[in-house]
Amino acid sequence: MTKPLRIGIAGLGTVGASLARLLQTKAGSILHRAGRPIEVVAVSARDRAKDRGFDAGAMEWHDDPVTLAAQADIDGFVELIGGADGPALECVTAALKRGIPVVTANKALLAHHGVDLARLAAANGTEVLYEAAVAGGIPIIKTMRESLSGNDVTRVYGILNGTCNYMLTRMEREGLSFDVCLKDAQDLGYAEADPTFDIGGFDAAHKLAILTSLAFGTEIDSGSIYIEGIERVTSEDIAAAKDLGYTIKLLAVAQLTDTGIEQRVHPALIPAAAAMAQVSGVTNAVAVDTDLLGSIMLAGPGAGGDATASAVLSDIMDLATGVVLPTLGIPVDKLKPYTRARMRAHEGGYYIRLSVHDRVGAIAAIATRMAQNEISLESIVQRRSSGHGDKAIATVILVTHETTESAVRAALLSISEDGHLAGEAQMLRIEQLD
Numbered sequence: 001m002t003k004p005l006r007i008g009i010a011g012l013g014t015v016g017a018s019l020a021r022l023l024q025t026k027a028g029s030i031l032h033r034a035g036r037p038i039e040v041v042a043v044s045a046r047d048r049a050k051d052r053g054f055d056a057g058a059m060e061w062h063d064d065p066v067t068l069a070a071q072a073d074i075d076g077f078v079e080l081i082g083g084a085d086g087p088a089l090e091c092v093t094a095a096l097k098r099g100i101p102v103v104t105a106n107k108a109l110l111a112h113h114g115v116d117l118a119r120l121a122a123a124n125g126t127e128v129l130y131e132a133a134v135a136g137g138i139p140i141i142k143t144m145r146e147s148l149s150g151n152d153v154t155r156v157y158g159i160l161n162g163t164c165n166y167m168l169t170r171m172e173r174e175g176l177s178f179d180v181c182l183k184d185a186q187d188l189g190y191a192e193a194d195p196t197f198d199i200g201g202f203d204a205a206h207k208l209a210i211l212t213s214l215a216f217g218t219e220i221d222s223g224s225i226y227i228e229g230i231e232r233v234t235s236e237d238i239a240a241a242k243d244l245g246y247t248i249k250l251l252a253v254a255q256l257t258d259t260g261i262e263q264r265v266h267p268a269l270i271p272a273a274a275a276m277a278q279v280s281g282v283t284n285a286v287a288v289d290t291d292l293l294g295s296i297m298l299a300g301p302g303a304g305g306d307a308t309a310s311a312v313l314s315d316i317m318d319l320a321t322g323v324v325l326p327t328l329g330i331p332v333d334k335l336k337p338y339t340r341a342r343m344r345a346h347e348g349g350y351y352i353r354l355s356v357h358d359r360v361g362a363i364a365a366i367a368t369r370m371a372q373n374e375i376s377l378e379s380i381v382q383r384r385s386s387g388h389g390d391k392a393i394a395t396v397i398l399v400t401h402e403t404t405e406s407a408v409r410a411a412l413l414s415i416s417e418d419g420h421l422a423g424e425a426q427m428l429r430i431e432q433l434d
């Protein structure tokens with residue numbers, strides 16, 4: 001029989017356990033497609049006694065994933081522990097130093113150390129594969145590295161965090177609270193071990209950092225991403241956006257501008273009729289604007305054990321069949337430095353929700369501050385008031401025409417200094433998508 005591909009898996013949580021199960025239950029079709037068996041010969045996890053739904057009897061057990069990566073007799077090393085540093089970085093480094101290819105789903109690791117790991121892989125004649133690291137099961141890494149390699153990209157954007165999209169969808173459709181939705185996302189295996197990474201926008205930023213590099217042939221620079229999470233999005237914003245004809249999504253966007261590449265992650269109002277507005281629940285979507293294709297969009301499950309394991313499995317199949325590509329699409333020494341476009345120069349429309357002391361002239365004063373900063377208003381609506389007399393507070397919602405981030409920030413500062421606000425202003429960007 002053809003020589004099997006021997007792999008070691010470090011981390012047997014949601015994704016690792018799904019992968020190990022699939023490699024056993026789908027062994028027949030994997031052999032048929034890969035032309036050789038794929039055998040898990042070594043594993044590393046924390047709890048040896050736990051039943052994870054697959055037969056680990058013949059697998060070599062390592063308490064330490066670094067020992068597995070450094071010593072086991074394997075052809076490929078699969079890292080499914082997670083985390084930018086610590087054991088994940090150490091075991092991946094150990095495998096690459098031996099010239100053993102690495103498959104990982106770890107976007108935090110790649111966002112922080114991707115270029116160094118690509119360099120280490122190239123120096124040792126091997127590669128890092130990471131289809132699962134961006135948008136879970138959606139084959140976006142293959143699409144960017146292989147299928148779009150002849151295209152010049154002007155923008156890549158999408159819904160890259162399944163947890164946030166699941167939460168926003170349920171908050172909008174079922175009126176459930178933030179905390180209930182988060183707990184359900186955790187129970188379903190969508191959230192990161194520390195869910196702050198999801199709701200704070202950091203996980204989507206890690207994925208965006210990787211996409212930016214592939215899209216523009218630049219070094220990964222996750223530190224330059226403007227990041228806002230969904231923690232401050234309220235049910236009031238979701239309802240107001242709906243009345244205005246929009247849906248709120250956590251968007252990740254990287255686009256070429258006159259001054260560099262803008263990388264940003266934040267909740268955004270997108271037109272309810274746009275294709276991306278239909279992407280609901282744990283589903284992710286990635287759109288790429290290119291010179292040759294115009295715009296393409298891929299959508300599919302962005303998180304969850306089997307969906308993510310599907311992407312990991314596709315990388316392992318590539319190892320079995322011998323497909324080798326530069327880790328970041330082009331040789332690592334040919335990557336351009338990343339040039340950052342400042343967020344203050346961002347141009348677009350804005351949704352602004354203000355809690356205003358309901359006094360004579362307050363709305364006129366707010367409109368004046370907007371005009372002084374050359375912001376043209378599409379609408380200004382007083383939605384409702386609470387309290388009476390001096391204590392009366394009104395909710396005022398403004399929608400601007402296209403303006404700049406710096407103008408909006410300056411106007412909000414003046415409005416706040418004028419003493420009209422009874423609480424912190426909410427400011428969400430509007431993304432005009434087709």
Ligand SMILES: NC(=O)C1=CN([C@@H]2O[C@H](COP(=O)(O)OP(=O)(O)OC[C@H]3O[C@@H](n4cnc5c(N)ncnc54)[C@H](O)[C@@H]3O)[C@@H](O)[C@H]2O)C=CC1
Nearest residue numbers: 011012013014015045046080081082087105106303304308
């Ligand atoms: N869950 C999902 O839907 C997706 C997860 N990912 C990524 O996949 C990776 C794994 O994620 P999950 O399986 O969800 O996480 P998880 O938390 O369910 O699993 C991680 C496993 O690693 C084990 N572990 C931690 N330290 C270890 C050590 N020193 N040695 C051996 N094992 C150790 C933990 O005990 C745990 O079982 C992460 O990088 C995550 O960001 C990527 C896409 C989707």
Ligand SMILES: N[C@@H](CC=O)C(=O)O
Nearest residue numbers: 161162163191192303
């Ligand atoms: N926590 C992540 C998992 C996949 O990357 C998400 O919710 O998208």
Ligand code: NA
Nearest residue numbers: 131134136138
């Ligand atoms: Na993917």
